[in-house]
Structure formats: structure tokens, C-alpha cells
Amino acid sequence: MQSGSIYLSLAIWVPIVAGIVVLALHADAQKGAARWLALLGSVAGLLVAVPLWTGFDSGEAGMQFVERLNWIPRFNIHYALGVDGISMPFILLNSFTTILVVIAAWEVIETKVSQYLAAFLIMSGLINGVFAATDAALFYLFFEAMLIPMFLIIGVWGGPNRVYAAVKFFLYTLLGSLLMLAALIYLYNATNGSFDIVDFHRVPLGATAQTLLFFAFFASFSVKVPMWPVHTWLPDAHVEAPTGGSVVLAAITLKIGAYGFLRFNLPIAPDASQSLAGFMIALSLIAVIYIGFVALVQSDMKKLIAYSSISHMGFVTLGFFIFNSQGIEGGLVQMISHGFISAAMFLCVGVLYDRVHSREISAYGGVINTMPKFAFFAVLFGMANAGLPATSGFVGEFMVILGAMRVNFWYAFAAATTLILGAAYTLWMVKRVIFGDIANDNVKALTDVNGREMLFLSILAVAVIGMGVYPYPFTDVMHASVNALLDHVAQGKLK
Numbered sequence: 001m002q003s004g005s006i007y008l009s010l011a012i013w014v015p016i017v018a019g020i021v022v023l024a025l026h027a028d029a030q031k032g033a034a035r036w037l038a039l040l041g042s043v044a045g046l047l048v049a050v051p052l053w054t055g056f057d058s059g060e061a062g063m064q065f066v067e068r069l070n071w072i073p074r075f076n077i078h079y080a081l082g083v084d085g086i087s088m089p090f091i092l093l094n095s096f097t098t099i100l101v102v103i104a105a106w107e108v109i110e111t112k113v114s115q116y117l118a119a120f121l122i123m124s125g126l127i128n129g130v131f132a133a134t135d136a137a138l139f140y141l142f143f144e145a146m147l148i149p150m151f152l153i154i155g156v157w158g159g160p161n162r163v164y165a166a167v168k169f170f171l172y173t174l175l176g177s178l179l180m181l182a183a184l185i186y187l188y189n190a191t192n193g194s195f196d197i198v199d200f201h202r203v204p205l206g207a208t209a210q211t212l213l214f215f216a217f218f219a220s221f222s223v224k225v226p227m228w229p230v231h232t233w234l235p236d237a238h239v240e241a242p243t244g245g246s247v248v249l250a251a252i253t254l255k256i257g258a259y260g261f262l263r264f265n266l267p268i269a270p271d272a273s274q275s276l277a278g279f280m281i282a283l284s285l286i287a288v289i290y291i292g293f294v295a296l297v298q299s300d301m302k303k304l305i306a307y308s309s310i311s312h313m314g315f316v317t318l319g320f321f322i323f324n325s326q327g328i329e330g331g332l333v334q335m336i337s338h339g340f341i342s343a344a345m346f347l348c349v350g351v352l353y354d355r356v357h358s359r360e361i362s363a364y365g366g367v368i369n370t371m372p373k374f375a376f377f378a379v380l381f382g383m384a385n386a387g388l389p390a391t392s393g394f395v396g397e398f399m400v401i402l403g404a405m406r407v408n409f410w411y412a413f414a415a416a417t418t419l420i421l422g423a424a425y426t427l428w429m430v431k432r433v434i435f436g437d438i439a440n441d442n443v444k445a446l447t448d449v450n451g452r453e454m455l456f457l458s459i460l461a462v463a464v465i466g467m468g469v470y471p472y473p474f475t476d477v478m479h480a481s482v483n484a485l486l487d488h489v490a491q492g493k494l495k
Contacts, residue, residue, distance in 0.1 A: 005051075005055075005065050005067070006067065007048060007049070007051050007052055007055075007065050008052070008065050008067055008081040008082070008083065008091075008128075008132045009067060009081065010048035010049075011045065011048055011049040011052065011091055011095065011125075011128045011132065012081075012125045012126075012128045012129045012132065013125060014041065014044050014045050014048050014125070015041055015042065015044075015045035015095075015098065015121045015122070015124040015125040015128070016121070016122050016125035016126070017041075018037065018038070018040070018041025018042070018044065018045070018121050019038075019041065019117075019118040019119070019120075019121030019122035019124075019125070020118070020122070021037060021041070022034050022037050022038050022041065022114050022117050022118040022121060023114055023115060023118035024114075025037065025114045026112075026114045026115065030114065031110075031113045031114070034113050034114035034117055035102075035105075035106055035113065035117065038102045038114075038117035038118070038120075038121060039099070039102050039103070041121050042095075042098045042099040042101075042102045042120075042121060042124070043099060045095045045098060045099075045121070045124060045125070045128075046092075046095040046096055046098075046099060049091050049092055049095045049128070050092075052065060052083060052088050052091060052092065053088070053089075053092055053477075056083075056085075056088055056477055058085065058476050058477045058479070058480060059480055060084075060480060061084065061085070061480040061481050061483065061484035062084060062484075063082030063083065063084055063134060063198075064082065064083060064084065064088075065081070065082060065083055066080075066081065066082040066134075067079070067080065067081040067082070068080045068081075071135075071138070072137075075137070075193075075195075076193050076194055076195065077135060077137045077138070077195055078135045078138070078195070078196070079135070079138060080133070080134045080135040080138060080196065081132040081133060081134060081138075082132065082134045083131065083132055084481040085477045085478035085479065085480055085481035085482065086259070086262055086263070086332065086478055086481045086482065086485070087131045087132065087259065087263070088131075088477060089332075089336055089474060089477060089478070090131045090252075090255055090259065090335070090336075091128050091131050091132065093251070093252065093255075093336055093339045094124055094127045094128055094131070094252050095124065095128070097247065097248060097251045097252055097339065097343055098120060098121065098124040098248075100247065100343060100347070100456045100459065100460070101120050101244040101247055101248060102117060102120065102121075103452060103455060103456050104243060104244055104247070104347055104350060104453075104456055105117065105120075105242075105243075105244050106452055107452065108242075108243070108350070108354055109157065109242070109244075111157075112156065112157070115152075115156070116153070116156075116157055116242075116244075119149040119150075119152055119153050120149070120153070120244060120248065122149050123146055123149035123150060123153075123248065126142050126145050126146040126149070127142075127146050127252055127253070127256070129141075129142035129145075129146075130142045130143050130146060130256055130259075131256075131259065133197075134196065134197050134198065135195050135196060135197065136184045136187070136188075136195040136196070136197050136200065137184070137195045138195075139197070140177075140180070140181060140184060143177065143180075143256070144174070144177060146253070146256075147169075147170060147173055147174065150169070150245065150248070150249070150253065151166050151169065151170045152166075153241065153242065153244070153245040153248075154166040154169060154237055154240055154241045154242075154245055155167075157241075157242040157245070158240040158241050158242060158245070159239065159240040159241075160240075161236070161239075161240050162240045162241075164236070164240075165233075165236040165237050165239070165240035165241070166237075166240070168233045168236055168237070169233050169236075169237045172223050172226075172230065172233040173220075173223055173224060173233075175223075176219045176220040176221075176222070176223040176224070176230075177220045179215075179216040179217075179219040179220060180216060180217055180219070180220035180221075180264075182216060183212075183213050183216035183217055186209075186213065187200045187203065187213070187268070190203050190205070190209075191203050197263065197264075200264075200267075200268050201267040201268060201488065203268075205268075205269065207271060207272070210268075210269035210270075210271055210272035211269070211272045211275075211276070213268060213269050213272070214265055214269040214272040214273060214276060217260065217261075217264045217265050217268070217269075218265065220257075220260065221256075221257040221258070221260035221261055221264070221265070222257065222283075223257065224253065224254065224256055224257025224260065225254055225257035225258055225310075225313050225316075225317060226254070226257065226310060226313075227257075227283050227284070227287060227313075227314070227317060228283055228286045228287045228290065228291060228310070228314070231287070231291070231310050234249070234254075234306050234309070234310060235303045235306040235307060237249060237306075238250070238302050238303065238305070238306035238346075239300060239302050239303055239306070239359070243346060243347060243349070243350030243353070246302060246305075246306075246346040246349075246350075247342075247343045247346045247347060250305070250306070250309045250338070250339075250342035250343065250346060251338070251339040251340075251342050251343040252339065254309060254313055254338075255335045255338075255339065258313065258316045258317065258320070258331070258335055259335075261317065261320055262320060262328070262485065266320070266485060266488075266489050267485060267488050267489070270488060270489040270490075270491070273321070273489060274323065274489065277321045277322070277323065280317060280320075280321040281318055281321055281322070281411060283314075283317070284314045284315070284317040284318035284321070285314065285318065285411070285414045285415065286314070287310055287311055287313065287314025287317075288311050288314040288315060288318065288414070288415055288417065288418045288421075289414060289417055289418075289421070291307050291310045291311040291314065292307075292308075292311045292417070292418060292421030292422065292424075292425065293421065294307050295307035295308050295311060295421075295425040296421065296424055296425040296428070298425075299360055299361055299362065300359050300360060300361070301349045301352075301359045301360075301361055301429060301433070302346070302349055302359050303359075304361075304425060304429055305342065305345045305346060305349065305385075307425075308342075308345075308385060308422070308425065308426065309338065309342055311418060311421070311422070312334065312338050312342075312385075312418075312422075313338070315330075315331070315334050315396070315397055315400050315415065315418065316331040316332075316334050316335055316338075316396075316400075317331070318331070318400060318404065318411070318415055319331030319332075319334065319396075319399070319400040319403060319404075322400075322403050322404050322406075322407045322411065323407075323486060323489060323490075324403045324406055324407070324486070325403075325479070325482050325483060325486060326399050326400075326402050326403035326406070327399070327400055327403030327404065327407075328403075328482045328485070328486070329399060329475055329478055329479065329482050330395075330396050330397070330398070330399025330400035330401075330402070330403055331396065331400060332396075332474075332478050332482070333392075333395050333396035333399060333467075333471060333474055333475060334395075334396025334397060334399075334400065335396070336392070336396075336467070336474060337384075337392035337393055337395060337396050337464075337467060337468075338393075338396075340384075340392055340460055340463045340464050340467065341381060341384045341385050341391075341392065341393055341464060343460060344377070344381040344384075344457065344460040344461075344464065345381050345382070345385060347456060347457065347460070348374070348377065348378045348381060348457070351374060351449060351453055351457075352364065352367070352433075355442075355446055355447070356442045356443075356446070358442075361429060361432050361433055362432075363440075363442065364432070364433040364434075364439060364443055365432060365433065365436050365437070365438070365439025365440070365443060366434075366435070366436045366437045366438035366439050366443055367433055367434050367443060367446065368434050368435055369437075369438050369443075370438065370443060370444060370445075370446040370447070370448070371446050371447070371448045371449065372448065373448050373449050373454065374448055374449045374453075374457075375434050377449075377457040377458075377461060378430065378433070378434055379430055379434060380461055380464070380465075381460070381461075381464065382426045382427060382429070382430040383426075384464045384468070385422060385426045386419070386422045386423040386426045386427060387418070387419050387422055387423070389468070390465065390468045390469055391464050391465060391468040392463070392464045392465075392466075392467035392468045392471070393422075393464070393468070394468060395467065395468060395471045397415075397418065397419070400415060401415055401416055
């Protein structure tokens with residue numbers, strides 16, 4: 001177990017400090033400096049996180065790279081950090097995504113450039129804090145603080161209804177979090193004054209307490225995923241958010257809700273988690289199937305991809321609550337894969353929107369005739385979103401279906417419908433936007449991707465194909481931690 005390192009603190013504070021410095025460059029004459037400094041800060045944020053991967057012991061189930069300092073001794077609150085095989089990959093994913101967002105915004109954002117880039121850098125550090133915190137009070141602080149930059153990103157740089165979407169996003173996520181705060185205070189008292197999350201895992205609890213705690217955490221994390229029926233904020237937020245906001249929302253923030261189930265619900269309330277598994281599986285399958293049909297009828301590309309995200313995240317929660325290693329590891333792989341694919345698809349929409357200023361599918365047609373390089377990437381990412389073998393989109397879904405098959409054939413059968421629905425709504429969009437004859441003068445005037453756009457699309461293409469062909473590095477790091485979690489849940493802890 002690595003301890004005494006400062007890599008986690010660096011992963012949190014390097015992007016935050018870089019964001020604060022970028023924020024100081026607010027004059028119009030300093031746009032170029034702000035962009036380069038933001039890029040430097042985002043790259044530095046990834047570089048300081050790389051040792052978390054290279055130095056990680058995949059055979060160790062416990063927390064690694066542990067840091068612990070007294071913060072508020074009166075309430076026994078610590079600045080406590082650590083990662084295991086469940087949380088570590090998401091710090092890398094978040095830091096990687098931040099670089100893409102900075103590159104994507106390079107020529108597109110012309111107003112309040114430093115504030116825009118600073119918001120993403122600061123949010124990147126706060127999100128890393130969510131995945132690294134092992135003290136519940138610190139976790140809650142990071143969990144709530146990361147809402148502020150996203151609220152501003154949607155509310156300031158979003159579309160015509162940005163204020164409505166930002167407020168709806170903020171209220172949904174904040175109200176759910178208040179019940180989580182009540183649960184954390186209850187557990188603080190139950191552990192005789194400890195906010196250590198590992199202590200929460202060990203405290204014996206009765207059936208009623210476990211059930212109440214489960215739903216308190218569920219109220220917060222289900223909104224974040226988002227699960228049906230508390231998903232309605234997501235399409236509005238995606239449609240109004242700028243491209244970078246949509247990328248981070250889909251690629252990272254949705255994963256925090258799913259991560260919360262593994263860090264809090266399952267280990268703190270293992271018996272309640274097992275008794276309520278049918279409830280969670282039902283909600284997950286509704287998301288997979290019903291939301292898949294909802295995505296099929298969308299006319300706005302961003303809204304279609306947003307509903308697609310909800311459907312794919314239903315696969316994640318399904319995998320978590322079938323309680324076998326294939327299911328949970330498949331859910332985790334699906335989270336990472338969806339981070340790559342959803343980021344890629346929203347960036348593709350952003351490339352088109354920057355040229356035509358429309359997200360409507362009907363505004364396009366025959367794009368392959370004027371943008372053949374872009375069409376290649378768009379079709380590749382569309383195939384990955386549909387779960388094509390040899391892309392990352394296939395791996396997680398296949399593992400979850402295999403895990404579900406071990407529990408109940410009909411769970412697996414229902415989940416497998418996403419392979420049909422995903423292909424239907426994704427390829428239907430690709431067909432109408434990319435293929436066919438040139439539909440109008442706007443499409444005729446399109447220019448193909450430039451070097452900057454080629455860069456971030458190529459990076460994501462390599463990630464999607466690489467993970468699809470060779471997923472072992474991802475499954476290897478999480479295997480020991482997942483097995484330890486399953487053992488803990490199987491033992492239960494009823495008083």
C-alpha cells in the first residue's frame with residue numbers, strides 16, 4: 001500500500017491553482033495567454049496523475065497513495081485522500097478529458113475566455129477530490145463545490161434557455177445532496193464521531209437504518225447518474241450547455257453518481273442493497289429500454305446523445321446490483337468507455353454546430369461529401385455508441401450482459417435490447433446527418449476538420465479502439481477492489 005505520497009493532492013490542487021492563475025488573465029488582450037496557460041495547467045494535471053496508474057498495485061484491494069492530515073480536530077474531520085481500483089481510473093479519465101475540453105474551446109470561445117477555461121480547470125480539481133476523498137466531510141465538500149463551476153458554465157456560456165437549465169441542474173442535484181448530508185451526520189454519530197468512510201463501512205446497522213441510509217444516498221446519487229425518473233434535468237442541461245460543458249457532464253459528472261453507489265450504498269448498507277436489488281434493477285432496465293425509445297424520436301442531436309447517456313448509465317447501475325464481479329467490473333468499464341464515447345459524440349456535434357449553428361438533425365444531410373475526415377470519426381464514434389465489437393462500447397455492455405445472465409436470463413435479455421435500440425437511434429442519426437446527397441447550401445459550404453479538431457478526435461478514436469481491442473489494463477486494476485467489495489456485501493453487517 002503506497003502512502004506518504006502527494007500525487008493525489010497534486011492531482012487536485014494543480015488544476016485548481018492553474019485555474020485561479022488563468023482567472024487572473026481576464027483582459028481581452030490576454031486571451032492567448034489564458035488559452036496556453038490553461039492548456040499547460042490541464043496537461044500538468046494529467047502528468048501528476050499518471051503516477052497513480054504506473055505506481056498502482058493491482059493486487060492490493062485497499063486504499064493506496066494515502067494522505068491524511070488533521071483538518072478540523074474538534075469534529076474529527078481530516079484531509080484524507082486515497083484511491084483503490086474503483087476510483088483511481090476516474091481521476092485519470094477526468095484529467096484526460098480536461099485537456100480535450102481546453103483544446104476544443106481554443107478558437108470557439110471568444111467571450112470571457114479566461115473565466116471559461118478557469119471554470120473547467122477548477123472543476124477538474126474538485127472532481128478529482130470527489131474520487132480521492134476518504135473522509136466523508138471532505139467528500140461532501142468536493143461533491144457540492146463541483147456544482148458551482150458547472151452551474152456557471154451552463155448559465156453564462158449556454159444557449160438561449162441557459163438560466164432555466166442551470167437552475168434546474170443545480171436544484172435537482174442540491175436537493176438530493178441534502179439527504180446525503182443527513183445520512184453522513186447519522187453515520188458520524190453511529191461511529192462515535194468519525195467521518196472516515198472506511199469506519200462507515202464497518203459500523204453495524206439494523207435493517208431499518210440500512211434501508212433509510214440506502215434511500216438517503218440513493219436520493220443524491222440517482223439524480224447524478226441520472227436514473228429514471230429523476231433524469232429530466234440532463235437533456236435540458238446538455239442542450240443549453242456549451243460543448244465543453246456537455247463533454248464534462250456526460251464523460252465525468254454522471255460517473256460520480258454511479259461511483260457513489262459503490263463507495264456508499266453497497267458497503268454501508270449491504271443488506272439493504274441486496275434486498276432492494278430488484279428495485280434498482282427495475283429502474284436500470286427502464287432506463288435502458290424506455291429511454292432508448294425516447295432517444296429514438298429526438299430531432300436535436302445533443303438531446304439524442306443525452307438520452308443515450310441515460311440509457312447507457314442504466315447498464316452501469318444494472319451491473320452494480322447483480323452482485324457479481326463480471327457485472328460490477330462491466331459497469332465500471334462501461335463508465336470509462338462512456339466517458340470516451342460521449343465526449344467524442346458531443347465534440348462531433350460541437351464541430352458541426354460551430355459551422356452551421358444548428359443542432360437539429362434536419363439541418364444536415366450528406367456531410368460526408370464536404371467533410372469526409374469528420375465523417376470517418378462521426379461514424380466510428382456512432383458505431384462505438386451502438387456497441388460494435390472491437391470498440392470500447394462493446395466491452396462493458398458484454399460483461400454486464402454476461403453477469404446478468406448468471407443471475408437471471410430475463411435481466412440479460414432485457415439489457416441486450418440496448419444493442420438493438422442503441423444501433424437504431426445512433427445509426428438513424430448518422431444516416432440522416434452524414435450520408436446521402438448534400439441537403440442544403442449550409443452543408444455544401446462546410447469545411448472539413450482543422451488540425452485542432454483532428455487532434456482531439458484522433459486522441460479519442462485511439463482511446464475507443466484501444467480499450468475495445470485490449471481492455472485488460474482497465475479490468476486488471478479494478479479486480480481486487482471489486483472482489484473485496486463483493487465479499488463485504490456478501491457478509492452483510494446486520495446487528
